[in-house]
Amino acid sequence: MSSSDGGHGAHPGPHLAHHFETIEKQDYAVRLGMWLFLGTEVLLFAGLFLGYTVYRHFYYEAFHEASRHLDLWAGTTNTIVLITSSLSVALAYHAIKQNKTKTCAGLLIFTILCALAFLCIKGIEYHHKFEEGALPGVFYHFSEVTAPGANLYYTVYFLSTGLHAFHVIIGMSILIWILARVLKGEFSSNNYVPVELGGLYWHLVDLVWIFLFPLLYLI
Amino acid sequence: MSQSSQLSTDNADKPVIPVVNYLNADRGVWSWLTTIDHKRIGVMYLVSVMFAFLLGGIFAMALRIELLTPGPTIMGANTYNRMFTLHGVVMIFLFMIPAIPGVFGNFMLPLMLGAKDVAFPKLNLLSLYLYWTGATLALSGMIMGGTDTGWTFYAPYSTTTPMTLFPVLLGIFILGFSSILTGLNFIVTIHTLRAPGMGWMRLQLFVWAIYATSIIQVLATPVIGLTVMLVGIEKVGHFGLFDPSRGGDPVLFQHMFWFYSHPAVYIMVLPAMGVVSDAISAFARKNIFGYKMIAYSSLGIAFVGFFAWGHHMFVSGQSSTDNGAFAVISMFVGVFTAIKVFNWVATLYRGSIAIKAPLIYICGFLFFVVFGGMTGIAVATVSLDVHWHDTYFVIAHFHFIMVGAVIMAFLIALHYWFPKMFGRMYHEGWAMVAAALIVLGFNATFIPQFLLGNAGMPRRYYIYPERFQALNVASTAGASLLAFGFVIILIYLIYALVRGAPAGDNPWDSRGYEWMTTSPPPKHNFDETPVITRDSHSYQEPGEEVEHVVI
Amino acid sequence: MAHEPAHTEAGKAEHHGHGAGRYWLVWAILLACTGLTVYTGHYHPNIAVALIIATFKASLVVLFFMHMTEAPGANRLVFSVSLVFTLVMMAGVFGDLLTRNPMSLPGAAPPSEFQPR
Numbered sequence: 001m002s003s004s005d006g007g008h009g010a011h012p013g014p015h016l017a018h019h020f021e022t023i024e025k026q027d028y029a030v031r032l033g034m035w036l037f038l039g040t041e042v043l044l045f046a047g048l049f050l051g052y053t054v055y056r057h058f059y060y061e062a063f064h065e066a067s068r069h070l071d072l073w074a075g076t077t078n079t080i081v082l083i084t085s086s087l088s089v090a091l092a093y094h095a096i097k098q099n100k101t102k103t104c105a106g107l108l109i110f111t112i113l114c115a116l117a118f119l120c121i122k123g124i125e126y127h128h129k130f131e132e133g134a135l136p137g138v139f140y141h142f143s144e145v146t147a148p149g150a151n152l153y154y155t156v157y158f159l160s161t162g163l164h165a166f167h168v169i170i171g172m173s174i175l176i177w178i179l180a181r182v183l184k185g186e187f188s189s190n191n192y193v194p195v196e197l198g199g200l201y202w203h204l205v206d207l208v209w210i211f212l213f214p215l216l217y218l219i
Numbered sequence: 220m221s222q223s224s225q226l227s228t229d230n231a232d233k234p235v236i237p238v239v240n241y242l243n244a245d246r247g248v249w250s251w252l253t254t255i256d257h258k259r260i261g262v263m264y265l266v267s268v269m270f271a272f273l274l275g276g277i278f279a280m281a282l283r284i285e286l287l288t289p290g291p292t293i294m295g296a297n298t299y300n301r302m303f304t305l306h307g308v309v310m311i312f313l314f315m316i317p318a319i320p321g322v323f324g325n326f327m328l329p330l331m332l333g334a335k336d337v338a339f340p341k342l343n344l345l346s347l348y349l350y351w352t353g354a355t356l357a358l359s360g361m362i363m364g365g366t367d368t369g370w371t372f373y374a375p376y377s378t379t380t381p382m383t384l385f386p387v388l389l390g391i392f393i394l395g396f397s398s399i400l401t402g403l404n405f406i407v408t409i410h411t412l413r414a415p416g417m418g419w420m421r422l423q424l425f426v427w428a429i430y431a432t433s434i435i436q437v438l439a440t441p442v443i444g445l446t447v448m449l450v451g452i453e454k455v456g457h458f459g460l461f462d463p464s465r466g467g468d469p470v471l472f473q474h475m476f477w478f479y480s481h482p483a484v485y486i487m488v489l490p491a492m493g494v495v496s497d498a499i500s501a502f503a504r505k506n507i508f509g510y511k512m513i514a515y516s517s518l519g520i521a522f523v524g525f526f527a528w529g530h531h532m533f534v535s536g537q538s539s540t541d542n543g544a545f546a547v548i549s550m551f552v553g554v555f556t557a558i559k560v561f562n563w564v565a566t567l568y569r570g571s572i573a574i575k576a577p578l579i580y581i582c583g584f585l586f587f588v589v590f591g592g593m594t595g596i597a598v599a600t601v602s603l604d605v606h607w608h609d610t611y612f613v614i615a616h617f618h619f620i621m622v623g624a625v626i627m628a629f630l631i632a633l634h635y636w637f638p639k640m641f642g643r644m645y646h647e648g649w650a651m652v653a654a655a656l657i658v659l660g661f662n663a664t665f666i667p668q669f670l671l672g673n674a675g676m677p678r679r680y681y682i683y684p685e686r687f688q689a690l691n692v693a694s695t696a697g698a699s700l701l702a703f704g705f706v707i708i709l710i711y712l713i714y715a716l717v718r719g720a721p722a723g724d725n726p727w728d729s730r731g732y733e734w735m736t737t738s739p740p741p742k743h744n745f746d747e748t749p750v751i752t753r754d755s756h757s758y759q760e761p762g763e764e765v766e767h768v769v770i
Numbered sequence: 771m772a773h774e775p776a777h778t779e780a781g782k783a784e785h786h787g788h789g790a791g792r793y794w795l796v797w798a799i800l801l802a803c804t805g806l807t808v809y810t811g812h813y814h815p816n817i818a819v820a821l822i823i824a825t826f827k828a829s830l831v832v833l834f835f836m837h838m839t840e841a842p843g844a845n846r847l848v849f850s851v852s853l854v855f856t857l858v859m860m861a862g863v864f865g866d867l868l869t870r871n872p873m874s875l876p877g878a879a880p881p882s883e884f885q886p887r
Contacts, residue, residue, distance in 0.1 A: 019335035019412065021748070028842065029338045029411040035845040036403045039852035040441045046856035047445035047475050051460060053860055054471060054867060058877040064815070072812070079804050087797040090835045094790050137458030137465055149466045149877055155458040159449070196837075203836045210827045213804075214820035218811025410844060438855055468876040474863045525855055529862060538869035541862065 011099070011188035027193050034197045038204050041167070045208055048163060052156045052215060059149025066145045066153040067219045069134065074125045075217040078118050079209065085114035086206040089175070089199040099189040101182060108179040111202065115172040122165055129154070157216055164208055171205045174198045234723030236642040240739040255340035256742060260347050261326030262640065267347075268322060269709075271313035271354065278306035280702060283664075283695040289685050299681035300367035307370030308361060308387070312394050313354045315625060316483060319490035320401055320436075321350070323632045324429045326640060328405060330733035330740060331423050333414025333749045338407035346400045353393030360386025369679060371480075374461035374472040378453040385454070388447040395440045395447075398486075402436030405429050416751035420514075423731055423755040424507060427514040428493020431521040435482045435489070439525070443479035446472070470536050477528035485524040488620060489517055491628030492559055495584055498635045499563050500756035501729035502578045503570025505765055507756055509562035516555040523551050533604045542601045549599040556592050560585065571767040573727075576650035580631045583658040587623025591616060594669070609679075612672025615665045623661055630657070630708070637712065638726050642739045643719030649711040656704030663697025730756045796834045803827050 013023065020026040056063045092107035133141035136158045140151035178198040181187060187195055241258045251259055281302050285292045294302065325343065329336050337343050360366065364383045368376055377384060409422070409430050422430075449460055450472070459465025461472040500507045507513065529537055529545030563585060572578065594616040598604045607613055638644055667690040672678075676687045683691070725734040732755055736745055759765055807823045810816065832838045838846060872878060 017340075018743075019329075019338075019340070025411050029407045031841070032410060032844055032848070033339060033403055033407045035841075035848045036406060036437055039848045040399055040403075040437055042849070042852040042856060043438055044441040044445050046859055047442055047449070049856070050475070050860055050863060051471065054468065054863060055466075055876065057864075057867065058875060059466065072808070076804065076808055080801065083797060083800045083804065086800075086831060086835050087793055090793045091790055094793065137456055137460075137462075139456075151459060152466050155460055159452070159458070159460075200836055203831055206835075207828050207831055210831065211824050214807050214811055214824050215817075218807060218820055219815055219817055438852060442859070463876070466876055468867075470866070470874075471863070471876075474859075474866070478859050478862075525858060526862070529866070536870070536874045537866045538871070540869035541866040544865065545862075 011190045014191040014193065030193060030197065034200050038200065041204055041208075045160075045163065048156065048160045049211070049215075052160065055149060055152045055156060056215075056219070059147065059152060062145065062147035062150040063153050064219060065147055066134070066142075066150050066157075067217060069132075069142075069145060070157075070217050071125050071128060072217055074121050075213055078121050079213045081114050081118050081121070082206045082209050085111045085118075086203055088114065089202045093192070093195050093199045096182065096187050096192045096195050097189055101185065101188070104187070104195065105179060105182045108175055108182060112172055112175050112179065115168055115175070118168055119165060122161065126158075129158075160212055160216070164205070164212060167205050167208070171202045174201055234721040234726070236721045237737045237739065237741065239741065240642065240737065241742045242641070242739055244742040253344075255336070255344055257325050257329055257337050257340065257343060258640070258740060258744075260343050261322050261324075263347055264317065264321035264325060264350070267350065267354070268314050268318045271309055272318075274358070275306055275310040275314055276702060276705065278302055278309065280698060282306060283698045285681055286683070286691045287695050289683055289688055291682065294681070296681050297365075297367060300369070300679070301361070301365055303679055304366050304369050305358075305361050308357060308366075308391070310621075311370055311483070311487075312357065312391055315487040315621060316394075316398055317350055317401075318629055319494065319625070319632060320405070320429060320432055320486075321346075323425075323494065323636060324401070324405060324432075324490065327636065327733050328408060328426065328429060329412065330736065330744055331426050331731065331755075332408065332412055333417060333732060333745065333751060334408065334412035335744050335748075337404050338411055339404050342400050342404055346397045346404070349393050349397035349400070353390045353395075353397060355390070356386050356393065357390025360384070360388075360390055371476065372447070372450055373476075374450065374453070374469045375463075377450050378461055385451055388451040391447050392444050395444045398436050399440045402433035402440075405433040406437065409433075414749050414751050420511070421751060421754050422514075424496035424510065424513055424517075425490075425493035427517050428489045428496070431517040432486050432489045432493075434518075435486050435521050435524065439479045439482040439486075442475060443483075446475040446479070449475075470532070473532050473535050473537075474528070477531045478525075481528040481531065482521075482524045484617075484620070485520055487625050489520060491584075491625040492517065492556075492588075494628045494632045494635075495563060495581060496559075497731055497756065498577055498631050499566050499581055500758070501635065501727050501731065502573050502575065502581065503567050504573070504728075504758050504767075505566055505570035506754075506758055507562065508565035508568075509558075510754075512558050513562050516558045519555040520552055523548065523555070527552060530599050530604070533601050534608050539601075546599050546601050550596055553592055553596050553599075556588065560589060560592075569765065571765050575634075576647065576654045577631045577634045579651065579654035579658065580627045580634070583654075583661070584624055584627040584631065587619050587627060587661070591619030591623055594619065607672055609677055610672035611668040611676050611678055614678050615668035615672060618665050618668070623665070627657075630654075633708075633712070635727065635729075636733075637715070638722030639733060639738045639740075641716055641719075642722055642737075643715050644722040644726060645715035645719055646711050649707060653704045653707040653711070656700055656707065660697050660700030660702075660704055664694050664701055665697070667691070667694040667697070730758055792834060796830050800827055800830060 014026075016023055016026060020029065088107045088111045092104045092111065095101075095103040095107060129135060133139075133143070134145070134154050135141070136155035137151055140154060142150065142154075145153075175198055178195055181194070241256055242262075245254070251263065254260065281294070282299070285294050285299055285302075325337070328334075360383075364386060366382055366384060366387050368380065368382075368384070372384070372388075409426060413422075452458060453460055453462070457465075459467045461467045461469045463469065496507060496513055527545055527549040529541050530549045533542050533546075594612070598607055598613055598616055634645070634650060671687055671690045671694070674687065674690075676683055722738060724736075724738045726738075727734075730753075732749075732751070735749060803823050803826060807820055810819050810823075832849070838849070867875065
């Protein structure tokens with residue numbers, strides 16, 4: 001039940017769990033835990049990247065053609081949106097380390113709005129695909145790309161961007177939860193590790209997209 | 220050296236169970252269901268995995284009874300397919316993967332590190348809940364959905380069968396999550412919660428084994444999660460990822476499936492080897508021979524095991540180049556296992572050996588791990604495997620490791636640590652009887668299967684040519700002995716739980732760190748954080764003679 | 771909030787070492803790289819170039835936004851190992867696909883020749 005702050009100032013330190021000796025050890029442990037979890041997420045997406053690599057190799061024509069038909073402006077905008085949201089969440093972490101709670105909250109709100117923007121743009125793209133008939137597998141009836149294996153391109157496209165969008169939603173939820181705690185005044189320069197961890201997850205979401213974007217849109 | 224002997228002399232007159240311990244510190248079912256005490260979580264895992272083992276065993280007996288006669292005996296073809304699917308999924312995902320880490324890893328790891336709990340106790344409880352959820356989903360899904368794909372879910376059958384697979388696949392996904400979180404928890408615990416003085420080279424070998432296992436759990440399990448997800452999506456959406464008629468490749472499924480499932484077998488066997496490394500020191504009263512080699516070989520198995528998955532695919536259409544590469548790499552794993560076996564035997568050599576039930580299981584383990592491992596090298600040879608693939612030879616090989624090594628080790632752990640966990644001792648006579656039955660029954664069950672497989676009997680078939688009947692009957696007879704042995708164990712352990720003699724804090728006079736606290740341990744493990752000043756399991760100083768102790 | 775002892779503020783600034791400026795710089799470089807990759811991808815599509823740029827962008831995010839430059843070795847090892855095993859998986863599968871009998875490769879025969887289920 002001890003706090004790292006010996007009663008100094010208005011901000012208590014983080015809660016030290018009974019089985020950790022010091023706050024430093026606890027912080028090290030939660031960061032290591034988060035990095036391990038990020039490692040598992042990398043391997044989760046690895047399978048889809050594998051599918052992409054395999055089928056792009058065998059159906060290069062189709063992949064090349066189909067990639068031309070994606071909405072490049074949407075993809076580029078989304079990339080910019082995500083990179084900017086990575087910046088804002090890194091700045092939010094920086095702010096809370098300096099006790100700037102309001103700045104932190106504002107930056108988190110901006111990040112969450114970026115996430116929403118990403119999802120909206122993705123939604124518009126998906127809508128286009130439904131209209132064109134550029135759908136995965138058996139539903140494929142896109143007349144403009146007819147090379148063999150085109151349906152597999154869209155399979156990989158929808159699976160990868162779908163799983164990624166799912167992770168955007170998870171990341172957004174985590175950030176909303178962190179934002180709520182920031183607004184309640186729970187975090188300060190004495191206690192900010194959860195903000196860091198939420199940010200780390202969000203950066204992973206950005207990382208996956210940094211690879212998905214060129215592989216899907218620019219080949 | 221003085222600490223453990225102090226404990227024994229304190230209880231020299233009459234062993235007593237501590238009045239307040241983790242079992243009775245808080246009362247009521249709700250206190251168990253909401254506990255964050257790793258020991259209680261370990262006990263709940265024990266009950267759960269033993270129930271899963273019972274179910275898996277019943278499915279196995281059903282299969283063996285069906286195989287008593289060449290024609291249909293008690294079930295038809297489709298039921299047989301469902302039965303081996305149930306047996307495989309239950310045994311692998313509900314028992315083998317979670318058992319030793321979930322039960323003994325959870326219970327012993329903090330004790331062995333001198334810690335009060337694992338790094339993330341609430342995550343630990345979540346792992347248990349995920350296990351229950353996933354297990355229920357998978358089991359009910361298979362029973363009600365009629366899953367008949369085998370535990371390997373190969374495409375294109377799994378993606379095109381009309382049977383609903385969704386609950387099973389979701390169940391396995393959730394079980395995978397439970398496994399990942401457990402592994403994550405253990406890695407962080409080992410990195411951050413070691414007591415003062417416990418450097419990496421003072422860790423017990425069980426801890427090293429759990430560490431290596433957890434690395435595999437964290438890295439490999441997400442791939443199976445994705446793979447089962449893709450099968451589920453494929454069934455619903457017909458996207459064609461694994462379907463040749465849409466340009467897909469069914470062998471890609473096998474690559475992704477086995478990328479997890481081969482390291483998965485090391486998730487099963489590494490903790491087993493860790494148990495043996497610890498117990499063998501205690502029952503030979505001798506420092507383990509080659510501590511560093513065993514520790515590093517655990518990491519070696521974990522690492523090399525990731526490169527070997529293609530040996531399950533020798534006849535799938537995989538290229539012969541890859542076949543050869545995977546064959547050679549698979550043989551390297553044998554090197555690490557051999558290192559361990561030599562070190563274990565060297566530990567026994569000139570030790571002060573206590574002939575107790577755990578030692579019978581240790582001897583069984585050594586025999587079975589050698590034969591299972593050698594037949595593993597044999598099936599890793601491509602030119603031999605093209606004949607043995609999908610025959611009973613492969614089944615016998617992996618059951619020698621899964622049952623002969625891993626389940627023996629589970630029983631070693633159960634018997635060695637039973638007094639630690641519950642403070643009571645089981646009946647040694649009955650334990651010996653059961654051990655004999657199990658070792659003999661195991662041999663009788665699976666040695667005939669090597670011969671059957673070599674003679675050409677395929678696996679997963681419910682009927683077979685007449686000439687295979689004698690060996691099949693022998694195998695079923697052995698299975699019955701094996702089952703009988705397990706039932707005896709269940710009976711005397713339950714009896715010991717309620718009426719066993721109090722064991723005292725350290726009935727084996729073992730030098731493992733977990734024996735430094737009372738049996739059963741108090742809720743917070745240690746009243747004060749212990750300071751570690753000696754290596755684990757140090758029974759004699761260098762140059763000192765082994766003290767011959769009769770337990 | 772206004773009564774933080776002066777020494778802790780200064781101590782904290784020392785501890786952090788850097789200001790927010792580096793984040794903005796990294797952001798600018800990332801945007802520039804995005805522009806570069808769109809340009810090259812659109813006019814001179816080349817998967818190797820795209821991957822190199824993507825890897826460079828990802829490294830910036832990992833090293834600076836995720837503070838990998840200041841992270842303890844264990845965290846770095848964890849992340850690197852997960853990347854390594856991703857590559858191992860790809861290498862194994864590609865080893866198979868590139869050396870297989872051409873008849874058994876995906877796309878070997880036009881899909882119309884198979885009977886869809």
